[in-house]
């Protein structure tokens with residue numbers, strides 16, 4: 001039997017920038033929690049065999065209740081105090097799985113990830129050990145140092161990363177082993193860890209979607225409610 005593909009839904013954060021007084025993934029948009037939307041997207045995808053939810057401590061029972069209706073939601077585990085620590089918690093749960101296992105890490109805070117985006121990541125994992133999802137930058141992106149523009153990369157080469165990010169389990173494990181041994185560890189996502197600690201592993205970038213926004217600040221909830229209930233223009 002082929003190894004089951006695992007989707008890890010990272011919901012271990014507490015939503016400081018949202019300031020809702022509880023983790024933002026527990027906010028409802030379109031009549032379902034943000035976490036519920038994210039689990040549903042992976043549960044419904046035929047290429048996904050299993051969903052692991054990583055939740056902020058103190059909210060495990062709420063996450064278990066949200067995950068309960070989804071047949072593929074195999075485990076709800078406690079995260080750590082950084083996104084990196086939450087990813088590591090998931091990797092520990094997957095310790096016994098073969099290295100060729102495909103694993104996708106998704107921000108629970110992106111409730112509108114769709115089947116097409118998930119499918120592109122899974123397809124790209126046939127030929128690559130690491131896959132990211134990007135959308136072209138609309139704004140010009142500049143590097144600012146000490147209040148001055150240090151460099152201005154050509155906008156056509158700039159992408160904004162979204163999730164899911166997909167990996168062969170063996171590769172992401174190796175990357176984290178090296179990362180955890182580095183006292184200067186710094187990264188905002190899992191591809192950042194691969195890029196830094198396994199520089200020889202190419203990271204394939206596939207197209208994301210403008211709908212796949214990360215609900216981060218209060219304005220994003222207004223946009224998310226609209227997207228959940230009123231549909232959206234072609235994007």
Ligand code: CTP
Nearest residue numbers: 010011012013014015016017082083086108109
């Ligand atoms: N995340 C996680 N464990 C953490 C921190 C973040 O699993 N310790 C998850 C979040 O739940 C979210 C995703 O990583 O789904 C992206 O993080 P972010 O948008 O920064 O969420 P928060 O950390 O909750 O928000 P903030 O940074 O504003 O506190």
Ligand code: MG
Nearest residue numbers: 013014015083
């Ligand atoms: Mg955060």
